Amino acid sequence: MNFNTSVIEQNRFKDIDFLIKRDDLLHPDFSGNKARKFAWFLKEKFPDIKRVISYGSSQSNAMYSLSVLAKMRGWEFDYYVDHISSFLKQNPHGNYLFALKNDMNIFEKPFPKELPQNSLFIHEGGRQKEAAYGIKILAKEIKEQLKDNERVDVFLPSGTGTTALFLQKYLPYKVYTTPCVGSETYLKDQFSLLESDESLYPVILNSKKRYHFGKLYSEFFKIWIELKEQTGIEFDLLYDPKGWLTLLENIDIFENRILYIHQGGILGNISMIKRYERKIDEHNR
Ligand SMILES: *Cc1c(COP(=O)(O)O)cnc(C)c1O
Numbered sequence: 001m002n003f004n005t006s007v008i009e010q011n012r013f014k015d016i017d018f019l020i021k022r023d024d025l026l027h028p029d030f031s032g033n034k035a036r037k038f039a040w041f042l043k044e045k046f047p048d049i050k051r052v053i054s055y056g057s058s059q060s061n062a063m064y065s066l067s068v069l070a071k072m073r074g075w076e077f078d079y080y081v082d083h084i085s086s087f088l089k090q091n092p093h094g095n096y097l098f099a100l101k102n103d104m105n106i107f108e109k110p111f112p113k114e115l116p117q118n119s120l121f122i123h124e125g126g127r128q129k130e131a132a133y134g135i136k137i138l139a140k141e142i143k144e145q146l147k148d149n150e151r152v153d154v155f156l157p158s159g160t161g162t163t164a165l166f167l168q169k170y171l172p173y174k175v176y177t178t179p180c181v182g183s184e185t186y187l188k189d190q191f192s193l194l195e196s197d198e199s200l201y202p203v204i205l206n207s208k209k210r211y212h213f214g215k216l217y218s219e220f221f222k223i224w225i226e227l228k229e230q231t232g233i234e235f236d237l238l239y240d241p242k243g244w245l246t247l248l249e250n251i252d253i254f255e256n257r258i259l260y261i262h263q264g265g266i267l268g269n270i271s272m273i274k275r276y277e278r279k280i281d282e283h284n285r
Contacts, residue, residue, distance in 0.1 A: 003027055003035060008145045008259070011231045013244075016251065018258040019152060020233070021142060024266060030072070032264015033163045034065035037126040039134030041069055049073075051119040055080040055111045057214075058088060061236075061265045062126050064095035067102035075120075077104045080111035094271035127160040129194060135163055139170035142259070153254045156261035157243030161190040161202075163263065168202040169195070173256075175202040178246040180239045181213045205253075207246040214238065219245065221276050236265035237272035 006022045026035050041052075052070050056063055058081045070077035079099070084106070088096055100106070115121055122128060146152060154175045158164045164177035179187040184204050191201050211217060220241035227235050227244060235241070240262075247258070 003030075003039070005141045005145075008142070011233070013227060013230050014248065016248075016258070018260055019146075020231075020260045020262055021138075022262055023138070024234075024262045024264040026264070030065060030068045031266075032061065032065075032262070033135075034062055034126060034264065036134035036138050037128070037131035037162060038065060038069050038122075039137065040130040041120070041122075042072065043133070046073075046120065048118050049075060049120045051076040051078060051116065052122060053078045053080075053111065053115060053119050054122040054124070056124040057081065058084045058106070059095050059268060059271050060125070061095060061238075061268050062122075062124070063104070064099045064102075064267060065126075066122060067099035067104045070104075071102045077102070078107065078119075079104050080107050080109065082108070084108055088271075093274065095268050096271070098267060125160040125162070127162050127190065127193065131162045132166045132169070135166035136170045138261075139167055142171065146259075151256045152259040153256045154259045154261065155243070155247055156263060157239040157246075158187055158190075158202075159239065161187050162194065163261070164202040165191050165194055165200075167261070169200055173259075176205055176247075176250075176254075177202045178205045178207065178243060180211075180242045205246050205250045207242065207249055211242055216275055216279050217241070233262065234266055234269070235262065237269050237276075238265065239263065240265075 003026050006026050008019055008021050011018060011020055023032050023036065025031065052066055052075050054066055063079055067077050092100060152173050154167060154171060154173050156164055156177055157180050158177045159181045161177065164175055168175040184206060187204060220237065223241050223244050224235060224237055227233065
């Protein structure tokens with residue numbers, strides 16, 4: 001199966017004229033950078049594989065995307081988590097609910113040291129060399145779609161950094177990113193697991209304030225609402241607010257029009273919005 005190409009649109013936010021690659025619109029069930037990162041596993045023949053095994057958090061976008069991949073391929077999907085909150089067990093929602101609907105088998109324990117036969121193991125968040133395949137296609141689309149050979153500065157927020165790293169490898173433009181999951185050092189360590197040549201790494205930008213992944217910040221929710229109002233686009237609530245805040249803080253360093261990569265993850269917003277609303281309720285009580 002092949003995806004359609006996603007469009008590049010022009011938009012404006014806080015007086016900044018920018019371009020945006022709409023990878024959130026790639027496919028209704030399998031979108032964003034996880035579709036790119038897992039494209040190889042959709043395309044390759046795996047005659048002996050019957051099961052895909054991974055691990056991570058109980059609301060992860062990668063978890064949901066793997067449940068879609070497994071369903072499309074007719075594989076079992078075993079997913080290992082440290083912990084599922086009792087609230088989530090009693091009120092399944094978001095990525096967790098939709099992955100369960102795709103028949104995910106979820107286990108609250110460490111993943112087995114010995115993998116069962118005929119299984120495919122995927123690292124947390126899809127940090128895999130195989131991701132290069134789909135991200136190379138993304139880079140090719142971008143090069144073909146930019147009109148009049150416009151030069152751009154590419155920006156995207158990182159988790160494992162896999163998408164940013166491979167985009168920098170395959171694009172003739174500078175790629176800028178910011179770490180959302182850990183520190184700059186963590187992000188560089190992630191890059192080094194996939195690429196030893198540091199000259200091929202994206203430029204890492206930081207925000208003045210340190211943020212912790214998955215925590216709620218009023219400025220995150222605020223910028224997410226402003227983005228929706230001014231651009232008409234729904235961004236993700238885990239990565240994009242840190243991305244946009246960092247981009248605005250560092251706006252002076254960009255030399256060309258920015259091409260922002262929308263990496264999907266909208267399904268994950270359901271649980272994040274619920275958490276923000278509960279926080280606002282508590283605050284107003
Ligand atoms: C997974 C994800 C990321 C991080 O991608 P990496 O390749 O791990 O850096 C960013 N944004 C969204 C919406 C995601 O789902």
